[in-house]
Amino acid sequence: MSRRDSVPCAAFLAVCLVFIACLSRRYTTPAASPPAAPAAGGEAAAPPFDIWLDNPEDFYATLGGEPRPGDPLTLIFLPGGGEAERYRALKADLLDAKGRRLGGAYFFDWTLDEEGHTLKACVLAVPSTYDGGEALVKIEGAPGVLAEFGLKLKERSFLSEEIPLGPANTALRTVPDPKKTEESERLRAIITRAGDTVYTTGPFTPPVAADTRRTGYFGDRRVYLYTSGRSDPAVHAGIDYGVPVGTPVMACGAGRVALARSRIVTGNSIVIEHLPGLYSIYYHLDKIFVEEGVMVNEGDAIGLSGATGLATGPHLHWELRVAAENTDPDALCARAILDRDAAKRLVNERGEQVYAELSW
Numbered sequence: 001m002s003r004r005d006s007v008p009c010a011a012f013l014a015v016c017l018v019f020i021a022c023l024s025r026r027y028t029t030p031a032a033s034p035p036a037a038p039a040a041g042g043e044a045a046a047p048p049f050d051i052w053l054d055n056p057e058d059f060y061a062t063l064g065g066e067p068r069p070g071d072p073l074t075l076i077f078l079p080g081g082g083e084a085e086r087y088r089a090l091k092a093d094l095l096d097a098k099g100r101r102l103g104g105a106y107f108f109d110w111t112l113d114e115e116g117h118t119l120k121a122c123v124l125a126v127p128s129t130y131d132g133g134e135a136l137v138k139i140e141g142a143p144g145v146l147a148e149f150g151l152k153l154k155e156r157s158f159l160s161e162e163i164p165l166g167p168a169n170t171a172l173r174t175v176p177d178p179k180k181t182e183e184s185e186r187l188r189a190i191i192t193r194a195g196d197t198v199y200t201t202g203p204f205t206p207p208v209a210a211d212t213r214r215t216g217y218f219g220d221r222r223v224y225l226y227t228s229g230r231s232d233p234a235v236h237a238g239i240d241y242g243v244p245v246g247t248p249v250m251a252c253g254a255g256r257v258a259l260a261r262s263r264i265v266t267g268n269s270i271v272i273e274h275l276p277g278l279y280s281i282y283y284h285l286d287k288i289f290v291e292e293g294v295m296v297n298e299g300d301a302i303g304l305s306g307a308t309g310l311a312t313g314p315h316l317h318w319e320l321r322v323a324a325e326n327t328d329p330d331a332l333c334a335r336a337i338l339d340r341d342a343a344k345r346l347v348n349e350r351g352e353q354v355y356a357e358l359s360w
């Protein structure tokens with residue numbers, strides 16, 4: 001039997017009902033949620049998938065609970081059969097409470113095990129600058145919108161700070177330079193590209209000892225004070241670690257080096273691609289040990305920290321981008337963005353109710 005035989009208006013009604021149900025409650029774990037996996041090695045168990053959409057044709061779930069501004073969000077999708085055309089160019093958009101687009105990404109194939117069980121997954125992030133309280137996820141395939149659901153966002157506050165810059169750093173930020181523009185465009189082209197390879201599923205490991213003193217935090221609301229008396233607001237995209245020049249910097253996860261070169265504002269810089277649309281970034285290095293295009297493993301020394309580019313002192317700036325959005329590194333270290341066990345558990349315990357023929 002094909003689920004595609006379903007009456008279209010029934011499918012539409014089901015999606016609407018789910019949507020209304022989602023918006024009308026907070027996203028606490030439903031009673032029917034699969035139990036969390038036993039904690040391994042004393043670590044906290046990964047939270048369960050806690051939103052699912054069962055409609056007559058497809059099956060979706062998200063991992064991310066009640067995200068905060070700056071948090072990552074994982075969507076998984078189990079194709080319901082039928083024509084592959086339906087799922088070509090499957091994408092998810094994140095919209096604000098007024099329907100304006102905050103971000104989006106395409107789904108990619110995610111193979112869960114040696115037997116080749118494959119889901120479609122999509123990784124997104126809530127912008128750290130969005131504090132609208134609610135957001136909407138819209139999933140589209142070739143025939144149009146396949147599903148929509150609301151997200152209730154947790155409140156979150158960020159630190160504010162003023163950073164006085166001397167003449168050299170003021171010039172780095174304020175003097176127009178075609179080379180700076182070219183470097184920005186090159187970086188933008190890298191972090192907006194979504195490949196198709198899952199090099200790692202996370203969780204990630206900080207590039208220096210996790211207890212290293214921090215001199216800047218994710219999402220800091222900064223005001224740069226220039227020597228001219230003018231100022232500029234900025235949001236800090238990553239974590240600054242106060243490490244002395246020459247401290248080894250490790251790859252936070254396996255991946256492919258997408259950029260390794262000197263840049264005017266960020267100094268010696270490295271970008272590593274970890275999975276489709278997810279990149280880690282390391283700035284102000286004294287030395288770079290890797291070349292563009294090479295593969296690295298988690299924990300490999302990729303360079304030495306320094307104070308190159310716009311830096312008021314020696315430090316390592318570490319940043320993670322998900323679908324081009326600055327994303328909280330601590331959230332991506334706390335749990336896998338692609339959690340194989342949680343995905344398999346979900347499919348086993350919920351998917352078989354949707355697909356009678358499914359047995360993993």
Ligand SMILES: [Zn+2]
Binds near residue numbers: 216239316
């Ligand atoms: Zn920084």
